[in-house]
Amino acid sequence: MxxxxxxxxxxxxxxxxxxxxxxxxxxxxxxxxxxxxxxxxxxxxxxxxxxxxxxxxxxxxxxVHRWETTADVVYAQSGWVNRERRLAPMSRIQTVDTQQGLFERAFRLTNVTVTTASARGPIRVHALDDAVAENLVAEITARAGAAEDDAT
Incomplete structure (x- = not known):
């Protein structure tokens, strides 16, 4: 963040x-x-x-909010009282999107959404610096494309 x-x-x-x-x-x-x-x-x-x-x-x-990527997974943690931790294998990633509303643009922040084949829904990483979000999207896209096992 x-x-x-x-x-x-x-x-x-x-x-x-x-x-x-x-x-x-x-x-x-x-x-x-x-x-x-x-x-x-x-x-x-x-x-x-x-x-x-x-x-x-x-x-x-x-x-509380955290995120991390490794060669194999995307990890995100969120919540205030009830914490949610989500892991998405790179091989399950289908799309990586960014969102930035008017108010977020004013603060130079971007949200990243990682969509998988999971019924649980996408993983969202909120309030990243614009440059960090851009690098994160490029990194996840490259790693997901290089993943050998396609579990989707």
Whole structure:
């Protein structure tokens, strides 16, 4: 993962919390006759939860998410509480794709998806530096093409 991923995940999560907070403020303003302590408590709880989420989530996610390639497999680990570890043999790889949304482009990050014949679905590696993602795709493509056993 790129170190910029922490800032990216923080900014992306902050947009959601800002939308929720803005909705609560609009509700407070429009509901003047019943505006009271409940609105203020709700807003305070939202701000506290947002602060905790924004402080913990991106760093925790960065600490947990991992990926690696060897001559034989692609490995990825993800999750917060429930961790998922996936291994895909090079001989099972069918496609390697990259995705980059507008927000990810702003942070110069790219996601890589490795699709196999597995019913479990593709392996996704998120928030890589653009150059690292480009090299990873080239490496996996070359290794998968050179794999002798075709298990697909």
């Amino acid at each position: 790129s170190r910029r991923a922490v800032r990216y995940w923080t900014a992306r999560a902050a947009l959601g919390w800002l939308a929720l907070t803005a909705g609560q403020v609009v509700w407070f303003v429009l509901d003047r006759h019943d505006a009271g302590i409940a609105h203020i408590i709700g807003l305070a709880v939202t701000v506290l939860l947002a602060a905790a989420h924004l402080a913990v989530m991106p760093r925790w996610r960065f600490a």
